[in-house]
Amino acid sequence: MIRKQQPIRTYDxxxxxxxxxxxxxxxxGASAAIVSSGSLMRPARAQATLNxxxxxxTSGTQAFxxxxxxxxxxxxxxxxxxLGYGLPIRLMHADTETNVDVARSRAERLIxxxxxxxxxxxxxxxxxxxxxxxxxxxxxxIINIAAAPQLTEQGYKFTFRNFPTSVDLVRNGLALxxxxxxxxxxxxxxAVFMHVNDTFGQANAKAIGAILPTFNFLPFKVLETISYDxxxxxxxxxxxxxxxxxxxxLMFVCRLNDAILVRREMVKQRWNPxxxxxxxxxxxxxxxxxxxxxxxxxxxxxxxxxxxxxxxxTKAIEPAFVKAYPKDKLMFHALNVGFTVEALMVAxxxxxxxxxxxxxxxxxxxxxxxxxxxMMLGGPxxxxxxxxxxxxxxxxxxxxxxxxxxxxxxxxxxxKPVFPVPGYKKA
Amino acid sequence: xxxxxxANVTLAGLLTGLVYGLMALGLxxxxxxxxxxxxxxxxxxxxxxxxAVVLFAAFGLDPFVALVPVAAAFFVFGYILQAGLINPFINxxxxxxxxxxxxxxxIMVNGLLMAFGPDARNVPVxxxxxxxxxxxxxxxxxxxYAALAAVAIAGGLFLFFKFTPSGRAIRAxxxxxLGAKVVGLNVKKYYALTFGLGSxxxxxxxxxxxxxxxxxxxxxxxxxxxxFIIVIVGGLGSMPGALLGGVLIGISEALAGLFFSPxxxxxxxFALLILVLLFRPQGLLGKRP
Numbered sequence: 001m002i003r004k005q006q007p008i009r010t011y012d013x014x015x016x017x018x019x020x021x022x023x024x025x026x027x028x029g030a031s032a033a034i035v036s037s038g039s040l041m042r043p044a045r046a047q048a049t050l051n052x053x054x055x056x057x058t059s060g061t062q063a064f065x066x067x068x069x070x071x072x073x074x075x076x077x078x079x080x081x082x083l084g085y086g087l088p089i090r091l092m093h094a095d096t097e098t099n100v101d102v103a104r105s106r107a108e109r110l111i112x113x114x115x116x117x118x119x120x121x122x123x124x125x126x127x128x129x130x131x132x133x134x135x136x137x138x139x140x141x142i143i144n145i146a147a148a149p150q151l152t153e154q155g156y157k158f159t160f161r162n163f164p165t166s167v168d169l170v171r172n173g174l175a176l177x178x179x180x181x182x183x184x185x186x187x188x189x190x191a192v193f194m195h196v197n198d199t200f201g202q203a204n205a206k207a208i209g210a211i212l213p214t215f216n217f218l219p220f221k222v223l224e225t226i227s228y229d230x231x232x233x234x235x236x237x238x239x240x241x242x243x244x245x246x247x248x249x250l251m252f253v254c255r256l257n258d259a260i261l262v263r264r265e266m267v268k269q270r271w272n273p274x275x276x277x278x279x280x281x282x283x284x285x286x287x288x289x290x291x292x293x294x295x296x297x298x299x300x301x302x303x304x305x306x307x308x309x310x311x312x313x314t315k316a317i318e319p320a321f322v323k324a325y326p327k328d329k330l331m332f333h334a335l336n337v338g339f340t341v342e343a344l345m346v347a348x349x350x351x352x353x354x355x356x357x358x359x360x361x362x363x364x365x366x367x368x369x370x371x372x373x374x375m376m377l378g379g380p381x382x383x384x385x386x387x388x389x390x391x392x393x394x395x396x397x398x399x400x401x402x403x404x405x406x407x408x409x410x411x412x413x414x415x416k417p418v419f420p421v422p423g424y425k426k427a
Numbered sequence: 428x429x430x431x432x433x434a435n436v437t438l439a440g441l442l443t444g445l446v447y448g449l450m451a452l453g454l455x456x457x458x459x460x461x462x463x464x465x466x467x468x469x470x471x472x473x474x475x476x477x478x479a480v481v482l483f484a485a486f487g488l489d490p491f492v493a494l495v496p497v498a499a500a501f502f503v504f505g506y507i508l509q510a511g512l513i514n515p516f517i518n519x520x521x522x523x524x525x526x527x528x529x530x531x532x533x534i535m536v537n538g539l540l541m542a543f544g545p546d547a548r549n550v551p552v553x554x555x556x557x558x559x560x561x562x563x564x565x566x567x568x569x570x571x572y573a574a575l576a577a578v579a580i581a582g583g584l585f586l587f588f589k590f591t592p593s594g595r596a597i598r599a600x601x602x603x604x605l606g607a608k609v610v611g612l613n614v615k616k617y618y619a620l621t622f623g624l625g626s627x628x629x630x631x632x633x634x635x636x637x638x639x640x641x642x643x644x645x646x647x648x649x650x651x652x653x654x655f656i657i658v659i660v661g662g663l664g665s666m667p668g669a670l671l672g673g674v675l676i677g678i679s680e681a682l683a684g685l686f687f688s689p690x691x692x693x694x695x696x697f698a699l700l701i702l703v704l705l706f707r708p709q710g711l712l713g714k715r716p
Contacts, residue, residue, distance in 0.1 A: 059545030060645075097545075228689045233640040236439050236567070237684035244432040257547060257641075267556045268567050296556075 053115030060098025072337030104129035124148035125199040166203035169280030172394035173303035188248035195253035197227040259283030274420035287332035299421035306395035442574040444677020448670035449577035451657035453628035459664030467532035469650030475633020476642035494634035505626025539644035547641035662713020
């Protein structure tokens with residue numbers, strides 16, 4: 001429920017109610033103190049409901065992924081109630097429109113409307129803007145998905161991230177490439193690297209540039225790096241350039257829409273490299289990727305943080321997901337849903353312990369988080385001094401039989417990896 | 428840089444540029460005759476793209492077939508828009524015309540958002556991913572068909588203006604407004620007819636464009652800007668200029684992506700625009716005022 005602010009009385013209104021000068025000045029002073037402390041904007045005492053502002057790109061170029069995350073957010077309150085978090089959560093949704101400036105203004109609006117904590121926003125650029133707002137307003141911000149390292153490197157006190165940084169994503173992703181080549185007995189000698197040039201893509205490209213030379217065990221060298229606009233409508237030139245390198249495989253840091261465009265263009269240009277491997281990015285395991293491409297989505301590989309289907313939290317989430325979205329399957333939304341539910345779980349857990357909605361107390365409680373039961377693979381959700389969760393693991397996911405399938409690490413593999421992949425005509 | 432790659436990319440740019448040219452042709456025709464700058468041009472093309480999506484989803488109509496009813500519907504729409512809404516503004520200050528057409532554009536974008544949502548849509552025709560090769564050249568089938576259709580439609584429009592009585596009357600209205608009135612031409616009717624023809628052009632271009640790019644409601648403003656760049660480069664009001672401008676922009680975008688950064692595509696379009704404005708302000712094939 002949105003708190004109603006008391007109307008501010010004007011000078012005329014003061015006279016009309018026969019309030020004396022001293023009383024008026026005293027009242028004015030008290031009002032100024034209240035306003036400057038921000039109490040009109042945020043309740044200082046504990047409330048029965050935790051207002052969580054959920055910022056996601058539910059429209060624009062990242063709309064499908066934003067909507068996928070929202071599926072998780074929407075079922076989270078009921079799931080968390082079922083898990084014994086007890087106190088009710090009220091979600092306040094806002095669409096960032098895949099636009100950093102919109103993300104900033106929506107974050108401000110949510111806080112002004114009474115959000116006690118913000119969650120989101122599946123985008124590093126938007127996360128950076130929201131983090132600045134939250135620092136100014138003293139409201140905790142729990143990042144569900146966003147990998148740019150600088151988000152937790154700037155000394156922010158109210159920003160927390162339960163998602164790997166680009167450096168960790170890339171390190172895990174490249175290590176899984178070695179495992180993939182070993183498992184399939186292959187040794188590609190060259191790669192062409194294509195990446196989206198937004199905040200996330202540039203952070204990943206930087207991480208790859210820094211880490212790849214130190215990974216001597218990888219047999220390939222990058223022949224060319226091709227960046228492109230995330231809002232590009234046509235990627236034929238970029239694919240033509242990549243094809244012309246004659247690289248053995250495509251290393252591909254993408255989003256969803258561009259992943260679909262590139263895949264289609266590869267078929268049009270009859271380019272059949274050994275495979276497409278994402279070293280730690282979204283796009284190729286998303287439901288929309290399968291829906292848009294059908295059989296052409298097969299064999300794409302993504303080395304990404306993944307969910308544990310056997311985890312207790314997954315077993316709690318899956319029935320709620322199936323009940324809420326009978327036409328969808330959790331496996332196509334697992335990463336987005338998992339990290340979003342976990343972000344809300346962190347908020348609920350902190351609220352339960354802090355017993356307050358005050359930003360500082362909530363932030364302090366979040367800092368003390370130690371959640372061992374989680375949906376995503378990795379250690380417990382525990383924030384370090386920078387507000388970053390460490391030890392989140394990645395898995396090698398390959399699209400097989402029209403679904404994302406774990407192929408590595410071998411211990412949790414559902415199928416054997418296929419590499420090199422068959423040509424598109426055979427798919 | 429392999430020559431084969433340069434040739435392939437240039438050819439793709441040329442083919443896309445011809446569709447751009449058809450889109451800009453509508454803008455050029457409308458401005459050349461009615462002297463109204465249609466700021467809703469890209470938005471109208473976006474509506475045509477959605478029309479093609481809907482016709483394909485509902486009736487399985489191929490966009491190359493759908494362009495006939497869509498162009499016809501756009502002709503009627505353009506005719507009514509000009510006769511009913513724009514004509515009263517013809518003799519008013521230009522800024523009121525701009526605001527009027529901008530308002531129409533904003534209504535169109537928001538109407539599309541309400542009707543279709545923000546998600547990208549496309550027309551998954553069977554041949555969408557096909558290509559054929561001629562020697563070392565690899566041609567995208569859809570792009571080739573779309574370019575051929577664009578050339579055919581533009582050719583038909585040229586013939587209309589050159590050889591039909593209505594076409595000649597429209598040219599007379601464009602050349603000399605007062606003279607056209609003096610000889611008894613119904614200028615208002617021919618203005619509406621011209622707006623209808625320009626709209627039909629953009630309707631057809633939308634049906635072709637949806638085969639090349641996925642459509643979202645927010646595509647419109649970008650294409651309006653692109654159409655302006657093309658007609659200014661080619662020459663505002665010049666029909667061959669619009670096609671030439673489209674081809675130049677298509678090729679420059681493709682080569683900028685190849686030789687420089689793909690992000691430099693738009694930069695090169697604007698650079699071309701500035702060069703033309705500096706050295707040939709009337710456009711490459713435009714007449715001096």
